[in-house]
Amino acid sequence: MKVKFEDRPGHIRTPWYIRGKTGWVERIYGDFLNPESLAFGRDGLPKKTLYLVAFYQSDVWEKPQAPKDKVLVDIYEHWLDPAA
């Protein structure tokens, strides 16, 4: 999966450092109310599927200290695209 590279204001739960990076789905957590909507007093609907996405350090940082270590981030579906 590739994380979308978007820059927009709001209660975004996708950290900046992981945007545009490529990883794989490690686990599917299920459907949750959308925090980007809830944070503004709206109903959070439709629910969004939340994924645990894993990345190699070497795919996230230019000079990783331990390239095969992983960083895992919880990311909602609308922030993910299939990897090219």
Next chain:
Amino acid sequence: MSTANDAHGHEHPKNELSHYAKRIYAIRDLLVEKGIISEKDIQEQIEYQEARSPANGAKLVARAWVDPEFKARFIADPKAACAEMGIDATAINEFVVLENTEKLRHMIVCTLCSCYPRPILGRPPDWYKSFNYRKRSVVDPRSVMREFGLNLSHDVEVRVHDSTADIRYLVLPLRPLGTEGWSEAELAKLVTRDSMIGVMDALPAIRQ
């Protein structure tokens, strides 16, 4: 903190307050004045927050170390396992336990704010909320671990979990070597808060 009574019946800190602290007290006073919450509600909430501590997590970990069936339940359905131990984890939306092994260590951070498994560990330590930890943990977790006294060899994998959303994570640390036959209560004393965040292992087998 030193406090002083003021005209409307409760105590405010005597020292000069920060902008945010002033705002908090103003909001609290308004909510009480308008009858939306009471002083008793606030006191009860403070007591509830303070009652939750890493002792909850330590109890769960020690039980998981001595009882393999409990450990399996704790990993498969952490909230149900908490309920079994009389620990209320219902405030957590989704609770996930990450098991460390000889060849794998987990570490938890929230780079966006300070998401933390509060029902299990209480309030997060200040360093957990610091920019320093939030930045460095995802870039160079091994050096953060070294500062906490954990030196990992290169054949051990590190997985840093950035808890950005509805999931709250707890690390299930390795049981220290040489603790065979120890009681659950003795084991629980080896389970530090920081070992359940994953920046270090549980304490070595020295009776506390």
